[in-house]
Amino acid sequence: MYIHIPFCLRKCPYCDFVSYPLSRGSPGSVQQYVDAVLQEASLRKDWLEAEGLMPEAFHSLYIGGGTPSLLGSRQIAQLLEGVTECFPFQPDAEVTLEANPGAICRDEMLAWRHLGINRLSLGVQSLDDCLLARLGRMHTAEEACQTVQEARRAGFANLSLDLMLGLPGQSIEQWQETLAGAVGLRPEHLSCYELTIEESTSYGRLQAQGKLALPPEDEVIAMLQWTRQYLTDSGYEHYEISNYALPGYRSRHNQIYWENRWYLGLGAAAFSYWDGRRWGSTADVEEYIHRVAVGSFPETYSERLDKKGQLGETIMLGLRLREGVSLADLEVRFGLSVWGIWEAEIAGLVEAGLLELSRGRLRLTDRGLLLASRVQAAFL
């Protein structure tokens, strides 16, 4: 289960997530939003039960955004109590909260632990103060490190740090220092994302005006290759294109997405995939609150995929995982032959050195990792 909290203190110039700057002094709207998410949970519960689609138990809950750590502990408690009243969860469910470093005190973290949050995903992004300032982030490198230490003192034994590479003005050495500093904090999980520029963002506009100096492509490739080598040498498993984990600490929640299993999203702009249907809710917070208040689902998009579509998406997503996809498992799951549908595409990609087929599993080669989107597109 995913819950989207679409509020941030201010908008970062590169960000195209659905998040709105929270004007100070408007906690009422946040509370209205939390209430609306709980109303939506209740509507979804009734629907899942009526359709006979309620799962035995959800095995993960991810509260993302936005900046969910902006919510007060009382509001996080309301969300957790509300969804656990509506839906069954495994006793050992992975419960993640996204938080931004700085401005979080230990008492807050202790409260989160007591509420059942057992994993924090921290938006560190860089451990270089100049780059953090350029990214419009509101914390410093030192505050990021302090937040990790405070989280440890509060009892969090499962921390994930988000880092970004390929930033404007970033050298390979700066990236290496950030990564070394992050590894020194020994988080259980690291997500290393390459910055992508979206047209609708401030960075997108700067790029269109020729005012954004991004590192050249060969340097970004060198950063990616160095990342893989350094993190695997440091004991992390490279289990997904951008994600690394100490043994036993892969993100259970995100693996659901990459395996294209069912997930339920609650909140404005949240996406869901359930029983072969994908849907997305309105990104307009006011509209979201209004629609659930009158008992309607807040969906603005819905699509039912046929078996071939589901299979293609499952391959596309599964290729993000380093272990790739098992052709035999896919045939059992979808009743279709991968080989029968995409034989020519697979042969071409294997020939080009981008895919490899080994012991019944199809996976990206090291070269394919760098051209993943081109490979994935073949299955859509």
Ligand code: SF4
């Ligand atoms: S804090 Fe995260 S979600 Fe919020 S604007 Fe910045 S990048 Fe986007």
